Amino acid sequence: MRVLGVDPGLTRCGIGIVDGGAGQAPRMVAAGVVRTPADADIALRLLQVAEEVEALMDRYRPDTVAVERVFSQHNVRTVMGTAQAAGVVALAAARRTIPVAWHTPSEVKAAVSGNGDADKAQVATMITRLLRLSAPPKPVDATDALALALCHLWRSPLQNKLAEQTRLARGIRMVAR
Structure with missing residues (x-):
């Protein structure tokens, strides 16, 4: 399975692509950052993020896109830009019928380090070891994107099994009525 992890942002949007699966060690395919100038018009910045992410999707053909779920911050402007960047990434994936999964920062940290409160240095150390x-990839946004991809790679089989069990349980209940 190939997962494109995205750490959304307008100034720096982290990108990390990982291959892996059952019985396979994960492997980094690519990592980097989409940068936009802070003084540019927001619509043009979003367009640039979208175009660069779309080019990566077309080149690497991920099976899934894992995006960091935007969380509340004190700086509303930062939250808005992050949410807008996440939105254009989700739209680009939807246009290609690529499923999008959303993961919280603590979920990602716990998946790669065992600690949902891990700091950036701990996450970078674990990404370096695991891959x-x-x-560690530079800048940290690329490392965070790789962590998102790994989180999804490892969590998706369990999430898929739980979803299937839920569907089966609902089907059984529907028959029993």
């Missing part, structure tokens, strides 16, 4: 890299 057998010689150094």
